[in-house]
Amino acid sequence: MKYDFLNIEKKWQERWEKAGIFHAKDHDDRKKFYGLVEFPYPSGSGMHVGHIKAYSGLEVVSRKRRMEGYNVLFPIGFDAYGLPTENSAIKTGVHPRVLTDRNIAKFSQQLKRVGFSFDWDRVVDTTEENYYRWTQWIFLKMFENGLVFRDTALVNYCPSCKVVLSNEDSQGGKCDICHSDIVQKSKDVWYLRITAYADRLLSGLEDLDYLPNVKMQQVNWIGKSTGAFVNFSLTGVEDKLRIYTTRPDTLFGVTFMVMAPEHPVLDKYRDRIANVAELDAYRELCAKKTEFERTQMNKDKTGVRIEGLAALHPITGKEIPIYISDYVMMGYGTGAIMAVPAHDERDYAFAKKFGVDIVEVIKGGDIEKEAYAGDGEMVNSDFLNGYTNKKDSIARMIEELEKMGVGEAGVQFKMKDWAFNRQRYWGEPIPIVHCPCCGMVAVPYEELPLRLPPVENFAPGEGGESPLAKIDSFVNCKCPKCGGDAKRETDTMPQWAGSSWYFLRYIDPLNSDCLADPEKLKYWLPVDWYNGGMEHVTRHLIYSRFWHKFLYDLGVVPTEEPYAKRTAQGLILGPDGQKMSKSRGNVVDPNDVVDAFGADTLRVYILFMGEYGSAAPWSESSMRGCKRFLDRVAGLADKAKGTGVTAALETAFHRTVKKVSLDIEEMKFNTAIAAMMTLLNDIDAAGAITVDELKTLVRLLCPFAPHIAEEIWESVGEKGFCSLAPWPTYDEAKTVSATVEVAVQINGKVKSVVAMPKGADKDTALALAKADEKMAALLDGKTVVKEIVVPDKIVNIVVR
RNA sequence: GCGGGUGUGGCGGAAUGGCAGACGCGCUAGAUUCAGGUUCUAGUGGGGGCAACUUCGUGGAGGUUCAAGUCCUCUCACCCGCACCA
Numbered sequence: 001m002k003y004d005f006l007n008i009e010k011k012w013q014e015r016w017e018k019a020g021i022f023h024a025k026d027h028d029d030r031k032k033f034y035g036l037v038e039f040p041y042p043s044g045s046g047m048h049v050g051h052i053k054a055y056s057g058l059e060v061v062s063r064k065r066r067m068e069g070y071n072v073l074f075p076i077g078f079d080a081y082g083l084p085t086e087n088s089a090i091k092t093g094v095h096p097r098v099l100t101d102r103n104i105a106k107f108s109q110q111l112k113r114v115g116f117s118f119d120w121d122r123v124v125d126t127t128e129e130n131y132y133r134w135t136q137w138i139f140l141k142m143f144e145n146g147l148v149f150r151d152t153a154l155v156n157y158c159p160s161c162k163v164v165l166s167n168e169d170s171q172g173g174k175c176d177i178c179h180s181d182i183v184q185k186s187k188d189v190w191y192l193r194i195t196a197y198a199d200r201l202l203s204g205l206e207d208l209d210y211l212p213n214v215k216m217q218q219v220n221w222i223g224k225s226t227g228a229f230v231n232f233s234l235t236g237v238e239d240k241l242r243i244y245t246t247r248p249d250t251l252f253g254v255t256f257m258v259m260a261p262e263h264p265v266l267d268k269y270r271d272r273i274a275n276v277a278e279l280d281a282y283r284e285l286c287a288k289k290t291e292f293e294r295t296q297m298n299k300d301k302t303g304v305r306i307e308g309l310a311a312l313h314p315i316t317g318k319e320i321p322i323y324i325s326d327y328v329m330m331g332y333g334t335g336a337i338m339a340v341p342a343h344d345e346r347d348y349a350f351a352k353k354f355g356v357d358i359v360e361v362i363k364g365g366d367i368e369k370e371a372y373a374g375d376g377e378m379v380n381s382d383f384l385n386g387y388t389n390k391k392d393s394i395a396r397m398i399e400e401l402e403k404m405g406v407g408e409a410g411v412q413f414k415m416k417d418w419a420f421n422r423q424r425y426w427g428e429p430i431p432i433v434h435c436p437c438c439g440m441v442a443v444p445y446e447e448l449p450l451r452l453p454p455v456e457n458f459a460p461g462e463g464g465e466s467p468l469a470k471i472d473s474f475v476n477c478k479c480p481k482c483g484g485d486a487k488r489e490t491d492t493m494p495q496w497a498g499s500s501w502y503f504l505r506y507i508d509p510l511n512s513d514c515l516a517d518p519e520k521l522k523y524w525l526p527v528d529w530y531n532g533g534m535e536h537v538t539r540h541l542i543y544s545r546f547w548h549k550f551l552y553d554l555g556v557v558p559t560e561e562p563y564a565k566r567t568a569q570g571l572i573l574g575p576d577g578q579k580m581s582k583s584r585g586n587v588v589d590p591n592d593v594v595d596a597f598g599a600d601t602l603r604v605y606i607l608f609m610g611e612y613g614s615a616a617p618w619s620e621s622s623m624r625g626c627k628r629f630l631d632r633v634a635g636l637a638d639k640a641k642g643t644g645v646t647a648a649l650e651t652a653f654h655r656t657v658k659k660v661s662l663d664i665e666e667m668k669f670n671t672a673i674a675a676m677m678t679l680l681n682d683i684d685a686a687g688a689i690t691v692d693e694l695k696t697l698v699r700l701l702c703p704f705a706p707h708i709a710e711e712i713w714e715s716v717g718e719k720g721f722c723s724l725a726p727w728p729t730y731d732e733a734k735t736v737s738a739t740v741e742v743a744v745q746i747n748g749k750v751k752s753v754v755a756m757p758k759g760a761d762k763d764t765a766l767a768l769a770k771a772d773e774k775m776a777a778l779l780d781g782k783t784v785v786k787e788i789v790v791p792d793k794i795v796n797i798v799v800r
Numbered sequence: 801g802c803g804g805g806u807g808u809g810g811c812g813g814a815a816u817g818g819c820a821g822a823c824g825c826g827c828u829a830g831a832u833u834c835a836g837g838u839u840c841u842a843g844u845g846g847g848g849g850c851a852a853c854u855u856c857g858u859g860g861a862g863g864u865u866c867a868a869g870u871c872c873u874c875u876c877a878c879c880c881g882c883a884c885c886a
Binding site: 171212213216217220221223225227243244245246247258301325326327328329331332333336337338339340344345346347349412413414534537538608609610611614615616617619620621622623624625626628629631670671673674675676677678681741742743744745747748749750753785786787788790793794796797798 | 801802803804805806811812813814815818819822823824825826837839865866867879880881882884885886
């Protein structure tokens, strides 16, 4: 067969579409499989081959599932709200709606040319009214349930994008969108109370089949710690100084306290403090630093002692000095700590610098030299003396604190509430009205969607306010509650909003009564397998788990967790080994590859490059090898003759069917393809192949290279689609040939290879090994010390 | 600093403790072709040998084992995540 890939691919893509064979059925007796890939952000520059890799993994799995008889839902959509499109609109003057439609059209065309088996009837676009209406609906439900709040706080602000960013979006002190330095700014912002779900987001991970490092990153991000809150009395005032510690059992080692510079106690008792001016100067200095500068490690400890205000030890009653220092953060715990310099590195450094006492309470280290954070016997600790187990001493101390009424056990999370707004145009409007009498009032559900108004100028205001703020007809409205004059919220939701629930909408994309039909949700959920990038693990993945749990609590979705299994693909690097990017000019456009080599070659190559989860550089010459492989397979169509089994190939076929079947499940696509290449080499060596055998090979190949598979399938007289043909089966017993080549060693070094019948027992194997000409000569005159036989694998004779 | 991961030919990468380097690229030689970024055949880890063969070899050093890329101890390098988290 001539491998005219351009025509073949066009032909089959049209036939698939016409026959609608990739549409999922909503009510069906077959077992269901819901495979999900992270939907793309439709940028102006189109897709690059990295997108193709991200979808190719589950494309193969989904295609295999269909052939195995599953009812498969494998959808695609577009996460289209966001800054890049808006920035491009500002630059070009073209409306983001127009740009988005244009970009979606381009992305769709690219995806279709690759022949992905997506269900194109279920495409969702997060910027469509019918979609964002339900994003707003979920927001209002959260508002109703107390999970939305507004707060004036120091926030991460990107001066370049002019938006407030969540912690997740400003990791490392850089803006995730433009990589500028983040500054801290006091602003009124919307928050989603994700911390209310912190414990469940953590415990829910246990039973999920997520990649270990995905789980680990989420655990780390949630950052649960257990310990205790302790209230220290202050000299001469009513208020207590509340602190959080993970080691309450070191309470007798406390020699000073530290508060964050922003701690409110300072403002409250200004008149009692002798050195207010000095403290103010220090606080001002800290305020100027970015969060990033403040959290630089190995930095010299700085701080100022508060004169005129001290803490009292809750057990001994001893007076303890208080300092302010920027090594304590207002945002974690209570913003104040008890310092135990003997057993905490940071406290130790501070104590050394400021000449504070260091009292050892755990034996085992040398506190003259450094802080000791290890385990050991408790000393200088009253009722804790003699304890050697950390767990016991902590429990005892908490018991005492609770008895005395000065503290209690508690947990803390590193995770913070989710800053949930952008002062930008291209996002879902937040459906809230500010009324002078009623305060914040929800837009009534029946008024959803709250549409984005038409705007002339998309640029954010100089003060960082949303472009919507300039539109009087949008801003001015009546309060839904009292009917009085009110003003609409003008912030929009962050990009992560729409993507937090899109997998639910695929299940019922056109529903106008609810976000998705409960019966359909019951049938399709949970997502059986979700694949995406590692960069979304501490954002999208955790956000969407939060939303899903909330919807579960509302009774909207039937499962507590959205995704049963989560894997991740590795990057495709440019030919230069660098990350693909427009600025480096090393981006590979899938359309160019499809034109020159065909979609099947592109698909096979992307999965053959290396381990699916690892990064690998693009190599056009390597890809040519995959094209050669498909050329050779195409050539078999003319060679195949007769039916039944070719004796020389039987084992090879069974072995390959097994290998490919198992490898796909483990995403070991590279070795699955290698196994098919090996089989092809075996077929060439055998010099013959039957039509039956060719059909087996073609079905194995179909998930990877479906167009050529269909073409060959048709050429051997099959009437239906290869894409729907049954997946080949294998017989375990026939995966090993009747005669096996067994390596024969002397003292662990291979000296010969001997053919033996499969499953030969120890005596037979030894006899055969010793009968071998080479072995006989080598063994002559030697004393045999030990003989080891692993059936079908190895014979090792130890001699002296 | 803490946590996780990775080190194998010229390159991408294979190897349930059992013949290291599957498969592919590249390279070498030969054939086919007017030509070729074509196709086919053979070879291809290093050293030694005409050869059968021999020896060394999975970042480094030890160890366990009949047998180690794989298990254990130490160590080096690189990558990723979190990072003054109390």
